[in-house]
Structure formats: C-alpha cells, structure tokens
Amino acid sequence: MRVALLAESFLPHMNGVTGSVLHVLRHLNAQGHETLVIAPRAGEVTTDLHGARTELLRSVPLPSYPEVRVVFARAARLTALLRSFQPDVVHLASPFVLGWQGIAAADALRIPTVAIYQTDVIAYAQKYGVSQATAFARSHVSRLHRRATLTLAPSSASTAQLEELGVDRIRRWGRGVDAVRFDPAHRNETWRRTVAPAGEAIIGYVGRLAPEKQVDDLRALADLPGTRLVVVGDGPSRSGLERMLPDAVFTGHLSGAELGEVMAGFDVFVHPGESETFGQTIQEALASGVPVVATGVGGPLDLVRSSIDGWLYRPGDLDDLRARVCDLVGDPAKRRAFARAARESVAGRTWDALGAQLVGHYREAIALRPMDDGLPARGRHRPVIAAPAVSRPWRRYVALGDSITEGLCDGSRMPDGEYRGWADRLASLLAASSDGVFRYANLAVRSRKMKDLVEEQLPRALTMRPDLVSILMGSNDLVGPKVDIPALVAQLEGAVREARGTGADVLLATVFLPRRRAAALFARRFATFNSELRRIAAETGAILLDLEATPALGELPLWSDDRVHLRPAGHRLVAYRAADVLGVPDAEALSDLDEAFHSDEMPMPGSWLRRDALPWVWRRLHGRTAGDGRIAKHLTYVELPGRGRRKRVSST
Structure with missing residues (x-):
C-alpha cells in the first residue's frame, strides 16, 4: 500500500x-x-x-x-x-x-x-x-x-x-504508548533527591505550556505541604508560569529516556487541560506506574478509572483538584495500589496493535471511496460504516421484503426446497438473547416490489402488533427499465412512518449490488435510493442497517450461482451485521464462530443460461414473476427457541 x-x-x-x-x-x-x-x-x-x-x-x-x-x-x-x-x-x-x-x-x-x-x-x-x-x-x-x-x-x-x-x-482510533520507555523501573532516586531533597512527594505535569492547556490551574497545588511541583515542557506561557509558581521546578522540554525517567519519578501526575481529544501524557504516566489526577472531561474520561488508577475532578473546580491530589499525596498505600492498577491499564495499547487497526481503516476508506464517487451530487447522505448498538427487549419481530429476506438460495441445514435467509438467522439470534417468549414472522416473498410492501405486507404486519419490523425492499423496482425514484422513496418513507407511528422499531436496510460489471448499470440508482434511506432513518428514528457500506457484501463468492441472490455465507454476513446494529451481545464473535462451523452448498446443476436466465426472460415476456402464487413462509408468528424453549407455531 x-x-x-x-x-x-x-x-x-x-x-x-x-x-x-x-x-x-x-x-x-x-x-x-x-x-x-x-x-x-x-x-x-x-x-x-x-x-x-x-x-x-x-x-x-x-x-x-x-x-x-x-x-x-x-x-x-x-x-x-x-x-x-x-x-x-x-x-x-x-x-x-x-x-x-x-x-x-x-x-x-x-x-x-x-x-x-x-x-x-x-x-x-x-x-x-x-x-x-x-x-x-x-x-x-x-x-x-x-x-x-x-x-x-x-x-x-x-x-x-x-x-x-x-x-x-x-x-x-486511540493512541499507543511506549511501555518500554515509560516503565516504573526507570524511577531514579538520585533524580528524586535532587528535585525533592527533603523527601517531598513529587507532583508532576508534562505538556505544552500554553493557555489552552490550563497549566496555570497548578497554582491550586503550589502551597501543598510536603510536596514539590515539577513542570516539564515549554511554550509561550512558560515565563508567566515561572513567575506564578516560583517554587516549582521547570525542566524545559524533555524527550526519550530522560522523559521516561522523570515521568517514573513522579508520585502523582496532574493533567488540568479541558481541551484534550485524548491525553497522550496521561497514558505515559499510567504506563510509568504513576496515579493520575485529571479533569473529568474530554479524553481523560476514557483513560483514567476514577478510584482505581487515579481521580477525575470536576472541570474548573480547583478545590476539588487540590482535594484529589491531597488524597493521594497523604496516603502512600493508596498511591501504591493506584500505581499498580495504572501500569496494568495500558497493557495491550501498543503502537503495533494500533498500527494494524489503522491499516484496517485505510482499507475501509479505499472500499468506501467508490461509493462516494457513485453519489449523484455532493450533499447526499453517504454510506454509514458504523451504527450505535440499540439492544432492546424485542418480543415480536416481523420481516418484510423480497427474495433476499425470504432467504432464496440459503438452503443451509434446510430440507430440499426450503430456505433460511438472513432474517431467519437474525430472529434466532434475537431469540437466543431474549429472556422471554420471542415470536417471529417473515412476510417476504420473492419478486415483490415496493407497492407490495405498502399494500400487502405492511398492513398485515401491523395487525400482528410487532415491536420490531425489518424492511429490505426496492431492488426489484430499481433494476426495472424505468424507475421513479422520488415516488419509490415516498412510498417507503410512508411505510416507515406508519410503522414507527405504532411504536414499533424499524430496522431499515439499504439495498446492495454484487461487484459485477453488469451491476454497474444500476449503481447510480442504488446510490441515490440509499442516500434517501439514510435520510429517512435519521428523520424517523429508524435503525439503519447500511448494507451498501459493507464492502465485503459485494464480493462474488458471497453470491449464488444465479448471480442475483446471496449464498448462505452472504446471508450470514447480513444477519450478523444486523445483529450487531441491534445490540446482540458479541455478534461479531458469534459470526466468526458460525462461519468456522459451516460451509456453503455445492454449486447448482446446469448452466446459468438455461437454469436462471431463460426462465427469467420467459416470465418477463408473459408478465409473470417468480413469486406469483406464493405465500410468505411465516404468515403467522413462530415462537423461536431461546434459553431452553422449543420452537412452536403461535397464532397470536
């Protein structure tokens, strides 16, 4: 790269x-x-x-x-x-x-x-x-x-x-820490005696000496009995700080082994700045086995575990800052306990680990850039790579959609002619994490379009009083010879708002394409439609499952031999991505485990032209679809096993 x-x-x-x-x-x-x-x-x-x-x-x-x-x-x-x-x-x-x-x-x-x-x-x-x-x-x-x-x-x-x-x-993406340079073993008693000849406890600060760092707040500690204040760093505020803190030791800028030795020589590290996005010197102090007292805002909130390896004081409250430092200065046993916890807290935060994460983010950006280029105009809602976990105790889940949600081509561990699909897999995951009875219905049918969602599927779903509805619909409309995207979006938005109006949560999924040359013909339509889906989710409070922003889903090994449906591996990916968005515990780890235990089906017999393409052309010429005459596989609720329960059909 x-x-x-x-x-x-x-x-x-x-x-x-x-x-x-x-x-x-x-x-x-x-x-x-x-x-x-x-x-x-x-x-x-x-x-x-x-x-x-x-x-x-x-x-x-x-x-x-x-x-x-x-x-x-x-x-x-x-x-x-x-x-x-x-x-x-x-x-x-x-x-x-x-x-x-x-x-x-x-x-x-x-x-x-x-x-x-x-x-x-x-x-x-x-x-x-x-x-x-x-x-x-x-x-x-x-x-x-x-x-x-x-x-x-x-x-x-x-x-x-x-x-x-x-x-x-x-x-x-945080920051790594050099746990070799910053190590309690570098504590130098000779240096400590030079700085604090009477055996005073050393309170230290390391950082730039500038107004935004609020180093002048250290004045609250200047007269603490039995202590010596050491300020490491340089900057435009140094001369003023030296006048304000005449008894403090100013070392100037330090780096390398010298900085590691001085940091390890502190008894307490103080970080007063309220504008830190992270707080690298806090990490370095923790790695050095030094308890930290920091302001309770910004980056320090993720680094300092209050009452374990340091204290977070109320921002701007210098009396609280002084009290927290006094607590540690006056209690050597607590200081030692905090110091041990401080060193342990940085284990695993190496730059090598963070470097590997960074390269992963690079690869995500490389995959996302073509999606952005496909958006028809600047200002469109871009693919979203992350969504917050929701994790609510859903009891009734109804899935709406077309062949993808029906599960076509996902025959994993199913009798001949029957399919699972991502929604069935998701329902099982939700049931397994549920404490009570969990009911699931799947009203999706292959070849269905947006009008079928609005006129048939949604009205039936709402009579079942679900608390979670998933909608993955629109692909069949978008690949037609002509499509009115604003009208399509309006239909979908009305459906989402109607479902939300009943109090149900809506899992709204973006549509996606395989990474094939022929699919590029529809990429602009899909990008425009998905941009509107992101807007709908944001405005209605729907939970966005942004499958377009899952680059792996476009890889051809995840698509069936018919070239338009997902293999079991593709359905697994969608199911666990949905589970992650919905806050199912350890969804990503469960996905890896599931993949390790299962393999996909054997290739379909016959050529693609005779098996898939010619029947599709025939249906088109005669005004028919693959879903004609079919009914949904779970028109009523199915009670799914979860925590010791057995599967059974429920009429309510």
Whole structure:
C-alpha cells in the first residue's frame, strides 16, 4: 500500500501530532508499505523517518505561537505531489489548513482520505476568547471532516463532539504508548533527591505550556505541604508560569529516556487541560506506574478509572483538584495500589496493535471511496460504516421484503426446497438473547416490489402488533427499465412512518449490488435510493442497517450461482451485521464462530443460461414473476427457541 501523510505539524517541533506520525511511519515501513510525508518546513530534520519520502513545504509561524507553523499550499501543488506519488490513501494528521487543501487535492484525484481528529481547535479558539474564530473553527472542522472519506477520533468525548457537528463516518482510533520507555523501573532516586531533597512527594505535569492547556490551574497545588511541583515542557506561557509558581521546578522540554525517567519519578501526575481529544501524557504516566489526577472531561474520561488508577475532578473546580491530589499525596498505600492498577491499564495499547487497526481503516476508506464517487451530487447522505448498538427487549419481530429476506438460495441445514435467509438467522439470534417468549414472522416473498410492501405486507404486519419490523425492499423496482425514484422513496418513507407511528422499531436496510460489471448499470440508482434511506432513518428514528457500506457484501463468492441472490455465507454476513446494529451481545464473535462451523452448498446443476436466465426472460415476456402464487413462509408468528424453549407455531 502507498500512503501519503499530510501533517499540520512536523519535525523538528515535537508534539502529539508529530509523535503519532512517526509511530505510524515506523509501523507502515515495518509492514512493507511505502510512505510520503507532506508537512511544513520548520528546520533541519535529523530523526529517522523509517524510509518515508518527504515534501516539506514553505511555512510561516503563528505570531503568538512560533512553534506552530502554517502552510498555505495551493491545491494544484498538492495535487501534483499526490499524482506523482499515486497513493492508495491520504492520511490527514490533525488537519486544518494544509489538511483542507489536501482533501481538495485528493478529491480531484478520487483518492480516499482518512482524517485523524487530534487537536480540538474549537476549544483552543474559545480559550483565546475570539468569538468569530470559534464560529469559523466549528464550521471549518465540520466541513473538513464531513468531506473526508473517514474520520478517526481518539475518545468517546471527541466522537460525541464530532457527531454534534454533523460529522458522519467516525471510527475510534486511540493512541499507543511506549511501555518500554515509560516503565516504573526507570524511577531514579538520585533524580528524586535532587528535585525533592527533603523527601517531598513529587507532583508532576508534562505538556505544552500554553493557555489552552490550563497549566496555570497548578497554582491550586503550589502551597501543598510536603510536596514539590515539577513542570516539564515549554511554550509561550512558560515565563508567566515561572513567575506564578516560583517554587516549582521547570525542566524545559524533555524527550526519550530522560522523559521516561522523570515521568517514573513522579508520585502523582496532574493533567488540568479541558481541551484534550485524548491525553497522550496521561497514558505515559499510567504506563510509568504513576496515579493520575485529571479533569473529568474530554479524553481523560476514557483513560483514567476514577478510584482505581487515579481521580477525575470536576472541570474548573480547583478545590476539588487540590482535594484529589491531597488524597493521594497523604496516603502512600493508596498511591501504591493506584500505581499498580495504572501500569496494568495500558497493557495491550501498543503502537503495533494500533498500527494494524489503522491499516484496517485505510482499507475501509479505499472500499468506501467508490461509493462516494457513485453519489449523484455532493450533499447526499453517504454510506454509514458504523451504527450505535440499540439492544432492546424485542418480543415480536416481523420481516418484510423480497427474495433476499425470504432467504432464496440459503438452503443451509434446510430440507430440499426450503430456505433460511438472513432474517431467519437474525430472529434466532434475537431469540437466543431474549429472556422471554420471542415470536417471529417473515412476510417476504420473492419478486415483490415496493407497492407490495405498502399494500400487502405492511398492513398485515401491523395487525400482528410487532415491536420490531425489518424492511429490505426496492431492488426489484430499481433494476426495472424505468424507475421513479422520488415516488419509490415516498412510498417507503410512508411505510416507515406508519410503522414507527405504532411504536414499533424499524430496522431499515439499504439495498446492495454484487461487484459485477453488469451491476454497474444500476449503481447510480442504488446510490441515490440509499442516500434517501439514510435520510429517512435519521428523520424517523429508524435503525439503519447500511448494507451498501459493507464492502465485503459485494464480493462474488458471497453470491449464488444465479448471480442475483446471496449464498448462505452472504446471508450470514447480513444477519450478523444486523445483529450487531441491534445490540446482540458479541455478534461479531458469534459470526466468526458460525462461519468456522459451516460451509456453503455445492454449486447448482446446469448452466446459468438455461437454469436462471431463460426462465427469467420467459416470465418477463408473459408478465409473470417468480413469486406469483406464493405465500410468505411465516404468515403467522413462530415462537423461536431461546434459553431452553422449543420452537412452536403461535397464532397470536
């Protein structure tokens, strides 16, 4: 894979963005990937870049913060650089100015982009008290990340912030920690005696010394008896902080083994900043076996387990900050217990593991980009790769749809001529996780269209008083010679609203196509229709099952020999994707287990032309469908086995 990384900040200035880029470069190089770094030129770079090519562009320093440099590169210049390198994906490290131009260049070349949300520029603008800048930052961050193919957020707080801004396609991707460099074993008593000759407890801070970091809140700890405050870092606020905290030890910027030794020498680590999307120094303190006291907002919420390996104090409450630090300073036994838990909490958070996750996100973005290009106009609702788990105690589930929901070609473990299908599989999963009686009906019939859903299936379903209805319908309409998509959407939207009006939840699924050349004829129609389905789900509160955004579903091995229906493996994928969206516990793990135990059916006898194509043409010429004369396989509720129950038919 070829990866172009555009970084707003780079060497020789070392910060969280630069550090993450270096770790990513190391991992990609070790895995045999080729990399290009496009970043501001700020001085000589002597650090090992792990085989990466570099294009360092002319930049200017921010007047109030010279360590931060801004590149005003023309999109044409970046387009030329990307065209020359031909990357498979563009990685945008904390994008803002250079990142915006990078997205424009990548869009021009139809290259997928993965934007890493790492700097809360909105909060920074608020800290500096510039209202117009804050409004611009909010608007710019929203536009930028909505335009990126995929956004990676480091914490639940940053995910929520981006969702509030209307950003879609957000994945969680944290930060790794070097558990070798940051290790309790590096605690140096000689250094501790130098800093605290009277044996004082050492309270430490590590980070940039700037207003947005709220380092001045450390004044609440300046006069704690029996303690010594150590401030590690540099920045525009340093001189003011030295005057405010005359008894504190200021070390300046530290890195490498020296930083690891100092971090391990702390007794308590304090993190007062309220604008952190993650909090890398918190992880490093935990890895060093140092309890953490951090503000209870933003990234620290996902890192610090209050009363286990540290404390979260009320944001802005300096009395609470002081009390939490006093609690640890005054209780060595508690401090030791917290320290052990701190070190244990970072086990498994290696950069190698996170690097592997990142490559997976790259591959998702590569698969999603063609879907975006298929949308007929900018502003359409894009395929959604993730949906929140719902997990409700449903008791009555009715499936509506056509041959896919009927289960055609899924004869796995079924008598000849009978089919299972994704909806049957989903019903079994829901029943197995249900505490009470679970009833299921499947009203889907092959060849049915939207009018059949509206006129026949939905009215019958609503008489059964379901609390969950699934709708996967529209493909048969969309592959016709002519289709009125707005009218089709209006019919479906009316059906969803009618079902929602009864209090039932609706699982609304997007339609999908196999990855065949012939299917490309209908791709634009499907993309337009699915975009409207996403809007309907958002406006009605329906639960979206975005199958179009499941790239694996287009792979030909998941499709039957008739070329238009799914094999059992395809139905399994849909069922477990639906189960995941509905909050069935461990759905993904169960899917892997199911796949390991089952194999698909043998190929169908006879040629595709005689077996499938010619009968379909004959039916078309005579105005018939494969579903004529058929009734649904479960017109009434079937009570499914769940937790010791046996399957039986129920009339209610």
